[in-house]
Amino acid sequence: MGMKQIKTVAVIGAGAMGQQIAMSAALYGRNCGYRVFLCDSFPAAVEKAAKWAKEYLEGRVAKQRITQEEADTVAENLIITQDIDHAAAQADIVIEAVIEKLEVKREVLGHISRLCAADTILGTNSSNIVSSKLADAVEDPYRLMNIHFFNPALVMQLVELVKGPHTSQEAIDAAGMFIRSIGKSPIVIRKEIPGFVANRINAAVANEACSLLEKGVASVEDIDTACEKGLNYPMGPFRLMDLTGIDVNYYVRCDRYADTGDERDKPSPLVVEKFKKGEFGRKTGKGWYDYSTK
Numbered sequence: 001m002g003m004k005q006i007k008t009v010a011v012i013g014a015g016a017m018g019q020q021i022a023m024s025a026a027l028y029g030r031n032c033g034y035r036v037f038l039c040d041s042f043p044a045a046v047e048k049a050a051k052w053a054k055e056y057l058e059g060r061v062a063k064q065r066i067t068q069e070e071a072d073t074v075a076e077n078l079i080i081t082q083d084i085d086h087a088a089a090q091a092d093i094v095i096e097a098v099i100e101k102l103e104v105k106r107e108v109l110g111h112i113s114r115l116c117a118a119d120t121i122l123g124t125n126s127s128n129i130v131s132s133k134l135a136d137a138v139e140d141p142y143r144l145m146n147i148h149f150f151n152p153a154l155v156m157q158l159v160e161l162v163k164g165p166h167t168s169q170e171a172i173d174a175a176g177m178f179i180r181s182i183g184k185s186p187i188v189i190r191k192e193i194p195g196f197v198a199n200r201i202n203a204a205v206a207n208e209a210c211s212l213l214e215k216g217v218a219s220v221e222d223i224d225t226a227c228e229k230g231l232n233y234p235m236g237p238f239r240l241m242d243l244t245g246i247d248v249n250y251y252v253r254c255d256r257y258a259d260t261g262d263e264r265d266k267p268s269p270l271v272v273e274k275f276k277k278g279e280f281g282r283k284t285g286k287g288w289y290d291y292s293t294k
Protein backbone atom coordinates (compact mmCIF):
# COMPACT_ATOMS: atom_id res chain seq x y z
CA MET A 1 0.00 0.00 0.00
CA GLY A 2 1.42 3.41 -0.99
CA MET A 3 1.20 6.47 1.19
CA LYS A 4 -2.39 7.53 1.57
CA GLN A 5 -3.11 10.82 -0.19
CA ILE A 6 -5.35 12.88 2.07
CA LYS A 7 -7.88 15.27 0.56
CA THR A 8 -10.94 14.94 2.73
CA VAL A 9 -11.03 15.02 6.52
CA ALA A 10 -13.97 14.07 8.74
CA VAL A 11 -14.07 15.09 12.39
CA ILE A 12 -16.85 13.34 14.29
CA GLY A 13 -18.14 15.09 17.40
CA ALA A 14 -18.44 18.87 17.20
CA GLY A 15 -17.72 19.66 20.84
CA ALA A 16 -14.86 21.66 22.33
CA MET A 17 -12.14 19.49 20.76
CA GLY A 18 -13.84 18.55 17.49
CA GLN A 19 -14.52 22.18 16.60
CA GLN A 20 -10.90 23.18 17.07
CA ILE A 21 -9.47 20.09 15.35
CA ALA A 22 -11.68 20.64 12.30
CA MET A 23 -10.86 24.35 12.22
CA SER A 24 -7.13 23.56 12.50
CA ALA A 25 -7.39 21.27 9.48
CA ALA A 26 -9.37 23.79 7.41
CA LEU A 27 -7.37 26.85 8.45
CA TYR A 28 -3.78 25.64 8.83
CA GLY A 29 -4.20 23.06 6.09
CA ARG A 30 -5.71 25.63 3.72
CA ASN A 31 -2.73 25.48 1.38
CA CYS A 32 -3.39 21.75 0.98
CA GLY A 33 -7.00 22.52 0.05
CA TYR A 34 -8.50 19.98 2.44
CA ARG A 35 -12.22 19.57 2.53
CA VAL A 36 -13.16 19.17 6.16
CA PHE A 37 -16.41 17.77 7.49
CA LEU A 38 -17.28 18.49 11.11
CA CYS A 39 -20.14 16.23 12.17
CA ASP A 40 -22.27 15.72 15.21
CA SER A 41 -25.31 13.55 15.79
CA PHE A 42 -27.05 16.31 17.76
CA PRO A 43 -28.58 19.19 15.74
CA ALA A 44 -27.95 21.62 18.61
CA ALA A 45 -24.24 20.76 18.58
CA VAL A 46 -24.09 21.27 14.80
CA GLU A 47 -25.74 24.66 15.16
CA LYS A 48 -23.45 25.68 18.00
CA ALA A 49 -20.34 24.62 16.09
CA ALA A 50 -21.42 26.52 12.98
CA LYS A 51 -21.95 29.67 15.04
CA TRP A 52 -18.58 29.21 16.74
CA ALA A 53 -16.75 28.69 13.41
CA LYS A 54 -18.32 31.80 11.89
CA GLU A 55 -17.39 33.95 14.87
CA TYR A 56 -13.90 32.47 15.11
CA LEU A 57 -13.13 33.30 11.46
CA GLU A 58 -14.61 36.80 11.84
CA GLY A 59 -12.32 37.30 14.83
CA ARG A 60 -9.26 36.18 12.86
CA VAL A 61 -10.10 38.63 10.09
CA ALA A 62 -10.76 41.45 12.58
CA LYS A 63 -7.33 40.78 14.13
CA GLN A 64 -5.81 40.73 10.63
CA ARG A 65 -4.43 37.24 11.08
CA ILE A 66 -6.08 36.18 7.82
CA THR A 67 -7.69 38.06 4.96
CA GLN A 68 -11.43 38.04 4.31
CA GLU A 69 -10.73 36.02 1.19
CA GLU A 70 -8.85 33.37 3.17
CA ALA A 71 -11.64 33.24 5.74
CA ASP A 72 -14.16 32.73 2.95
CA THR A 73 -12.11 29.87 1.51
CA VAL A 74 -11.81 28.23 4.93
CA ALA A 75 -15.55 28.62 5.55
CA GLU A 76 -16.26 27.08 2.16
CA ASN A 77 -14.01 24.09 2.87
CA LEU A 78 -15.37 23.50 6.37
CA ILE A 79 -18.69 21.70 6.14
CA ILE A 80 -20.52 21.44 9.45
CA THR A 81 -23.24 18.85 9.26
CA GLN A 82 -25.27 16.13 10.94
CA ASP A 83 -24.68 13.80 7.98
CA ILE A 84 -21.97 11.55 9.39
CA ASP A 85 -22.53 8.84 6.78
CA HIS A 86 -21.91 11.16 3.86
CA ALA A 87 -18.74 12.55 5.46
CA ALA A 88 -17.46 9.06 6.32
CA ALA A 89 -17.94 7.85 2.76
CA GLN A 90 -15.81 10.72 1.41
CA ALA A 91 -13.12 10.85 4.10
CA ASP A 92 -9.47 9.91 3.72
CA ILE A 93 -8.95 10.47 7.42
CA VAL A 94 -11.51 10.38 10.23
CA ILE A 95 -10.84 11.86 13.65
CA GLU A 96 -13.36 10.82 16.25
CA ALA A 97 -13.88 13.35 19.04
CA VAL A 98 -17.22 12.29 20.53
CA ILE A 99 -17.93 12.07 24.25
CA GLU A 100 -15.56 9.99 26.36
CA LYS A 101 -17.66 6.82 26.49
CA LEU A 102 -16.25 3.53 25.30
CA GLU A 103 -19.54 2.19 23.94
CA VAL A 104 -20.25 5.38 21.97
CA LYS A 105 -16.77 5.40 20.46
CA ARG A 106 -17.02 1.72 19.50
CA GLU A 107 -20.40 2.34 17.88
CA VAL A 108 -19.30 5.48 16.00
CA LEU A 109 -15.96 4.15 14.74
CA GLY A 110 -17.38 0.73 13.93
CA HIS A 111 -20.14 2.30 11.86
CA ILE A 112 -17.76 4.65 10.07
CA SER A 113 -15.25 1.88 9.33
CA ARG A 114 -17.94 0.08 7.33
CA LEU A 115 -18.79 3.17 5.26
CA CYS A 116 -15.35 4.55 4.39
CA ALA A 117 -12.65 3.20 2.08
CA ALA A 118 -10.54 0.33 3.45
CA ASP A 119 -7.45 2.55 3.68
CA THR A 120 -9.12 5.56 5.32
CA ILE A 121 -7.17 6.48 8.44
CA LEU A 122 -9.22 6.20 11.64
CA GLY A 123 -8.12 8.15 14.69
CA THR A 124 -9.65 8.57 18.11
CA ASN A 125 -8.87 11.77 19.99
CA SER A 126 -9.54 10.07 23.33
CA SER A 127 -7.12 10.94 26.12
CA ASN A 128 -7.83 7.74 28.02
CA ILE A 129 -9.20 5.03 25.77
CA VAL A 130 -6.45 3.29 23.83
CA SER A 131 -7.43 2.23 20.32
CA SER A 132 -7.00 -1.46 21.25
CA LYS A 133 -10.27 -1.15 23.12
CA LEU A 134 -11.94 -0.16 19.83
CA ALA A 135 -10.08 -2.41 17.41
CA ASP A 136 -12.47 -5.38 17.46
CA ALA A 137 -15.42 -3.07 16.72
CA VAL A 138 -13.71 -1.65 13.63
CA GLU A 139 -13.29 -3.06 10.15
CA ASP A 140 -9.61 -3.24 9.04
CA PRO A 141 -8.14 -2.05 12.35
CA TYR A 142 -4.62 -1.70 10.88
CA ARG A 143 -5.60 1.91 10.04
CA LEU A 144 -6.87 2.66 13.57
CA MET A 145 -4.86 4.61 16.20
CA ASN A 146 -5.12 7.31 18.83
CA ILE A 147 -4.63 10.78 17.32
CA HIS A 148 -4.46 12.84 20.48
CA PHE A 149 -4.70 16.63 20.24
CA PHE A 150 -4.22 18.99 23.17
CA ASN A 151 -6.65 21.61 24.41
CA PRO A 152 -7.03 24.20 22.87
CA ALA A 153 -6.27 22.33 19.66
CA LEU A 154 -6.01 25.49 17.56
CA VAL A 155 -3.11 26.65 19.74
CA MET A 156 -1.35 23.56 21.01
CA GLN A 157 1.06 22.07 18.51
CA LEU A 158 1.63 18.60 19.87
CA VAL A 159 -0.33 15.66 18.52
CA GLU A 160 0.37 12.21 19.94
CA LEU A 161 -0.04 9.28 17.56
CA VAL A 162 -0.38 6.10 19.55
CA LYS A 163 0.35 2.90 17.68
CA GLY A 164 -1.65 -0.08 18.88
CA PRO A 165 -0.53 -3.66 18.22
CA HIS A 166 -3.06 -3.66 15.35
CA THR A 167 -1.87 -0.35 13.79
CA SER A 168 0.24 -0.46 10.62
CA GLN A 169 3.35 1.69 10.24
CA GLU A 170 1.91 3.00 6.94
CA ALA A 171 -1.14 4.30 8.76
CA ILE A 172 1.05 6.01 11.38
CA ASP A 173 3.20 7.56 8.63
CA ALA A 174 0.16 8.83 6.74
CA ALA A 175 -1.35 10.32 9.90
CA GLY A 176 2.01 11.94 10.73
CA MET A 177 2.19 13.55 7.27
CA PHE A 178 -1.32 14.88 7.67
CA ILE A 179 -0.63 16.30 11.14
CA ARG A 180 2.54 18.05 9.86
CA SER A 181 0.58 19.43 6.90
CA ILE A 182 -1.69 21.34 9.30
CA GLY A 183 1.32 22.86 11.05
CA LYS A 184 1.39 20.60 14.08
CA SER A 185 4.13 18.42 15.55
CA PRO A 186 3.31 14.72 15.72
CA ILE A 187 5.13 12.29 17.98
CA VAL A 188 4.79 8.53 17.74
CA ILE A 189 4.09 6.52 20.86
CA ARG A 190 5.16 3.00 20.05
CA LYS A 191 3.26 1.27 22.84
CA GLU A 192 -0.13 1.89 24.32
CA ILE A 193 0.16 3.26 27.84
CA PRO A 194 -2.40 5.15 29.94
CA GLY A 195 -1.86 8.92 29.69
CA PHE A 196 0.47 8.58 26.67
CA VAL A 197 3.62 10.74 27.01
CA ALA A 198 2.85 14.41 27.66
CA ASN A 199 0.11 13.86 30.24
CA ARG A 200 2.23 11.25 32.05
CA ILE A 201 5.15 13.64 32.36
CA ASN A 202 2.79 16.35 33.49
CA ALA A 203 1.28 14.01 36.08
CA ALA A 204 4.72 13.07 37.38
CA VAL A 205 5.61 16.76 37.79
CA ALA A 206 2.32 17.49 39.57
CA ASN A 207 2.87 14.48 41.79
CA GLU A 208 6.39 15.53 42.77
CA ALA A 209 5.14 19.08 43.43
CA CYS A 210 2.45 17.70 45.78
CA SER A 211 4.97 15.46 47.50
CA LEU A 212 7.34 18.41 48.13
CA LEU A 213 4.45 20.42 49.52
CA GLU A 214 3.34 17.53 51.71
CA LYS A 215 6.84 17.21 53.16
CA GLY A 216 6.82 20.92 53.95
CA VAL A 217 9.85 21.52 51.71
CA ALA A 218 8.48 24.69 50.09
CA SER A 219 5.25 26.62 49.64
CA VAL A 220 2.82 26.36 46.73
CA GLU A 221 4.04 29.72 45.42
CA ASP A 222 7.71 28.83 45.72
CA ILE A 223 7.32 25.46 44.01
CA ASP A 224 5.50 27.19 41.13
CA THR A 225 8.22 29.86 41.02
CA ALA A 226 10.90 27.14 40.86
CA CYS A 227 9.26 25.64 37.79
CA GLU A 228 8.51 28.98 36.14
CA LYS A 229 11.79 30.79 36.78
CA GLY A 230 14.20 27.86 37.03
CA LEU A 231 12.80 25.49 34.43
CA ASN A 232 11.01 27.98 32.17
CA TYR A 233 7.64 26.26 32.50
CA PRO A 234 4.99 28.71 31.28
CA MET A 235 3.02 27.87 34.41
CA GLY A 236 3.93 26.07 37.64
CA PRO A 237 2.19 22.76 38.47
CA PHE A 238 -0.15 24.22 41.10
CA ARG A 239 -1.26 27.12 38.94
CA LEU A 240 -1.80 24.65 36.08
CA MET A 241 -3.85 22.31 38.30
CA ASP A 242 -6.02 25.27 39.34
CA LEU A 243 -6.63 25.96 35.65
CA THR A 244 -7.40 22.39 34.56
CA GLY A 245 -9.25 21.47 37.78
CA ILE A 246 -8.06 19.70 40.92
CA ASP A 247 -11.15 17.48 40.56
CA VAL A 248 -9.87 16.33 37.16
CA ASN A 249 -6.50 15.42 38.71
CA TYR A 250 -8.37 13.53 41.47
CA TYR A 251 -10.54 11.52 39.07
CA VAL A 252 -7.72 10.71 36.65
CA ARG A 253 -5.53 9.38 39.46
CA CYS A 254 -8.38 7.38 41.04
CA ASP A 255 -9.04 5.77 37.64
CA ARG A 256 -5.36 5.08 37.12
CA TYR A 257 -5.08 3.51 40.60
CA ALA A 258 -8.18 1.36 39.96
CA ASP A 259 -6.47 0.21 36.75
CA THR A 260 -2.98 -0.53 38.07
CA GLY A 261 -3.38 -1.05 41.84
CA ASP A 262 -0.06 0.81 42.14
CA GLU A 263 -0.02 2.98 45.30
CA ARG A 264 2.05 5.60 43.44
CA ASP A 265 -0.91 6.21 41.12
CA LYS A 266 -3.21 7.28 43.99
CA PRO A 267 -4.12 10.97 44.20
CA SER A 268 -1.91 12.93 46.60
CA PRO A 269 -3.48 13.29 50.10
CA LEU A 270 -3.39 17.06 49.57
CA VAL A 271 -5.38 16.67 46.34
CA VAL A 272 -7.89 14.46 48.19
CA GLU A 273 -8.25 17.15 50.85
CA LYS A 274 -8.88 19.89 48.27
CA PHE A 275 -11.31 17.62 46.44
CA LYS A 276 -13.32 16.93 49.61
CA LYS A 277 -13.51 20.65 50.39
CA GLY A 278 -14.81 21.31 46.87
CA GLU A 279 -11.80 23.55 46.17
CA PHE A 280 -11.26 22.62 42.53
CA GLY A 281 -9.30 25.68 41.39
CA ARG A 282 -10.35 28.63 39.27
CA LYS A 283 -13.81 27.23 38.53
CA THR A 284 -14.75 27.24 42.24
CA GLY A 285 -12.86 30.44 43.10
CA LYS A 286 -10.37 28.56 45.26
CA GLY A 287 -7.84 25.81 44.76
CA TRP A 288 -4.15 26.00 45.56
CA TYR A 289 -4.63 29.75 45.19
CA ASP A 290 -7.53 32.00 46.16
CA TYR A 291 -9.27 33.66 43.18
CA SER A 292 -12.27 35.06 45.05
CA THR A 293 -10.89 38.58 45.45
CA LYS A 294 -9.78 38.91 41.83
Ligand SMILES: NC(=O)c1ccc[n+]([C@@H]2O[C@H](COP(=O)([O-])OP(=O)(O)OC[C@H]3O[C@@H](n4cnc5c(N)ncnc54)[C@H](O)[C@@H]3O)[C@@H](O)[C@H]2O)c1
Pocket residue numbers: 012013014015016017018039040041042045096097098099100101104108125126127128148149150151
Ligand atom coordinates in the same frame (compact mmCIF):
# COMPACT_ATOMS: atom_id res chain seq x y z
N1 LIG B 1 -11.40 18.55 26.53
C1 LIG B 1 -10.11 18.26 26.55
O1 LIG B 1 -9.29 18.92 27.20
C2 LIG B 1 -9.60 17.09 25.75
C3 LIG B 1 -8.25 17.03 25.38
C4 LIG B 1 -7.81 15.97 24.60
C5 LIG B 1 -8.70 14.97 24.22
N2 LIG B 1 -10.01 15.04 24.61
C6 LIG B 1 -10.93 13.99 24.14
O2 LIG B 1 -11.73 14.49 23.08
C7 LIG B 1 -13.01 13.86 23.07
C8 LIG B 1 -14.10 14.92 23.04
O3 LIG B 1 -13.94 15.78 24.15
P1 LIG B 1 -14.64 17.22 24.21
O4 LIG B 1 -14.04 17.91 25.39
O5 LIG B 1 -14.62 17.87 22.88
O6 LIG B 1 -16.15 16.79 24.56
P2 LIG B 1 -17.52 17.58 24.28
O7 LIG B 1 -18.49 17.03 25.24
O8 LIG B 1 -17.29 19.05 24.22
O9 LIG B 1 -17.94 17.12 22.80
C9 LIG B 1 -18.41 15.84 22.49
C10 LIG B 1 -19.34 15.94 21.29
O10 LIG B 1 -19.67 14.63 20.85
C11 LIG B 1 -21.01 14.66 20.38
N3 LIG B 1 -21.54 13.30 20.30
C12 LIG B 1 -21.96 12.51 21.31
N4 LIG B 1 -22.35 11.32 20.84
C13 LIG B 1 -22.16 11.34 19.49
C14 LIG B 1 -22.36 10.41 18.45
N5 LIG B 1 -22.84 9.19 18.69
N6 LIG B 1 -22.04 10.77 17.19
C15 LIG B 1 -21.54 12.00 16.94
N7 LIG B 1 -21.33 12.93 17.88
C16 LIG B 1 -21.63 12.61 19.15
C17 LIG B 1 -21.73 15.56 21.36
O11 LIG B 1 -22.93 16.07 20.82
C18 LIG B 1 -20.68 16.65 21.59
O12 LIG B 1 -20.87 17.73 20.70
C19 LIG B 1 -13.03 12.95 24.29
O13 LIG B 1 -12.73 11.64 23.90
C20 LIG B 1 -11.91 13.49 25.18
O14 LIG B 1 -11.28 12.49 25.96
C21 LIG B 1 -10.47 16.09 25.34
